[in-house]
Amino acid sequence: MVRFLTRYREPLIVGALLVYPLVSYLSSGHRGREPNFADRLILAISSPVQAACTWAFNGVGRAASGYVALKGAHEEAQECRASLAEAHAAVNALKEAEAENARLKAALGYVEATVDQEIVARVIGLNPTAQFQSIRINRGEDQGVRPGMPVLTPDGVVGQVVRSVGGSADVMLLTDASSRVGAVLQRTRVRATVTGLGDGRRLSLNLVRREEDTRDGDEVVTSGTDGIFPPGLHVGTVHDVGRPAVGMFLTATVKPAVDLARVEEVLVIPVALTLPAAAVTR
Amino acid sequence: MKFLAFTGLALLLLSVESVVVKFLGLEVTRIDVGLALVVFVALRATTVEGAFTAFAAGYLLDAFTGRPTGLYPFLAVLTFLLVRAAGQVVDGRSRGGYALFVAAATFGHALLALFFGWLTARQGGGAGSALAGVPLQVLLSTVAGVALFPLLKRIEPGDHPEPGGLR
Numbered sequence: 001m002v003r004f005l006t007r008y009r010e011p012l013i014v015g016a017l018l019v020y021p022l023v024s025y026l027s028s029g030h031r032g033r034e035p036n037f038a039d040r041l042i043l044a045i046s047s048p049v050q051a052a053c054t055w056a057f058n059g060v061g062r063a064a065s066g067y068v069a070l071k072g073a074h075e076e077a078q079e080c081r082a083s084l085a086e087a088h089a090a091v092n093a094l095k096e097a098e099a100e101n102a103r104l105k106a107a108l109g110y111v112e113a114t115v116d117q118e119i120v121a122r123v124i125g126l127n128p129t130a131q132f133q134s135i136r137i138n139r140g141e142d143q144g145v146r147p148g149m150p151v152l153t154p155d156g157v158v159g160q161v162v163r164s165v166g167g168s169a170d171v172m173l174l175t176d177a178s179s180r181v182g183a184v185l186q187r188t189r190v191r192a193t194v195t196g197l198g199d200g201r202r203l204s205l206n207l208v209r210r211e212e213d214t215r216d217g218d219e220v221v222t223s224g225t226d227g228i229f230p231p232g233l234h235v236g237t238v239h240d241v242g243r244p245a246v247g248m249f250l251t252a253t254v255k256p257a258v259d260l261a262r263v264e265e266v267l268v269i270p271v272a273l274t275l276p277a278a279a280v281t282r
Numbered sequence: 283m284k285f286l287a288f289t290g291l292a293l294l295l296l297s298v299e300s301v302v303v304k305f306l307g308l309e310v311t312r313i314d315v316g317l318a319l320v321v322f323v324a325l326r327a328t329t330v331e332g333a334f335t336a337f338a339a340g341y342l343l344d345a346f347t348g349r350p351t352g353l354y355p356f357l358a359v360l361t362f363l364l365v366r367a368a369g370q371v372v373d374g375r376s377r378g379g380y381a382l383f384v385a386a387a388t389f390g391h392a393l394l395a396l397f398f399g400w401l402t403a404r405q406g407g408g409a410g411s412a413l414a415g416v417p418l419q420v421l422l423s424t425v426a427g428v429a430l431f432p433l434l435k436r437i438e439p440g441d442h443p444e445p446g447g448l449r
Contacts, residue, residue, distance in 0.1 A: 013333065017337045021355035021359070022352065031351070033350055042342060045293060049294065050300055053301035053302075057302075125300030125301050126303045128299050128300045128315075129343060129395070130310045130312050131395050135304075171348075172349075
């Protein structure tokens with residue numbers, strides 16, 4: 001036995017290095033494992049490097065574009081003033097709607113789940129493999145980020161946290177092939193499921209019946225039915241609506257509301273679901 | 283010692299790469315710097331040391347994905363063995379030869395990753411759309427490999443790997 005092991009030492013070692021991860025992969029599939037000590041160590045070392053590189057790249061980018069940005073600053077400022085005035089008017093209208101919303105919720109007996117302060121995080125890196133679409137942020141377990149928490153920007157939904165260790169976390173983007181979001185079409189209130197296509201640019205609108213009035217340009221928002229994303233968050237805009245000759249459902253793609261390849265700052269939302277009282281009190 | 287140097291370098295390169303691809307705004311294209319390292323050790327290092335280095339590079343890549351499954355260590359060691367076998371037939375120790383090996387390995391690695399992703403994903407895993415990024419990925423990885431070549435050569439100058447693949 002010892003002679004056998006000694007004689008075939010190299011093939012045995014290489015074989016073990018080949019077979020062990022394959023068995024691990026086939027047994028866990030696409031789900032992935034919980035972070036172990038080695039994973040935590042790797043992330044603890046790499047996150048500061050990524051943060052430093054991000055800082056350096058941002059600095060160089062800002063310096064290069066600084067002078068260019070000054071050109072036309074006056075015109076831009078005037079445009080901003082005009083936009084601000086419009087925004088003030090819109091905010092006033094929304095305040096009215098919010099007050100009305102609160103009255104209606106009180107009348108219906110809705111229960112607001114506790115919403116802690118959202119966590120502001122900076123994107124420090126992209127996943128270096130193309131098969132999983134995810135980003136790394138500079139807030140993690142230590143700051144209260146937990147797997148499953150929704151991540152967004154003021155423009156809309158980014159994705160959800162899939163792993164959180166120490167001072168960093170990984171966020172699966174909406175465009176990942178494993179991503180599923182419960183959604184509703186804002187104009188028609190038709191429910192749908194939005195799935196990632198894995199190409200980094202588009203999402204797929206699923207489970208919408210072909211006879212529904214769905215058009216290019218319809219806005220898609222979260223429905224809150226998936227238990228992860230709070231309702232009413234902007235997901236994207238419907239494109240390429242098609243009604244195949246056979247089948248119950250129409251086909252359409254959704255352009256994400258957020259430019260996921262260039263997102264820099266995000267908000268992580270600690271559980272923020274709003275549920276009817278009847279759903280939480282039995 | 284060389285194993286540690288290569289692993290440390292792989293960790294550094296992957297950290298930098300994850301930032302660079304973000305700033306370039308790449309969606310499904312990546313720069314396979316870890317693979318360039320695997321190809322290099324396959325062509326120059328001893329079998330056991332090279333296999334451990336390939337495993338470590340794959341493990342690091344796996345850890346960076348956010349959902350480590352074991353796929354990338356497996357693919358890295360498989361690539362190591364295939365490149366090593368091909369290296370017995372075609373000389374890949376010059377800069378040009380090495381670049382060709384990196385290009386071929388990146389292409390094969392990307393296809394295998396897509397295949398295994400498709401095998402285990404619930405709805406095809408977006409394999410078709412991800413294929414669009416492969417040509418640019420091959421180009422960028424080859425350029426990165428060529429740029430890294432002098433540095434890698436300083437760590438492992440080994441011009442005489444033992445003959446006969448695993449023997």
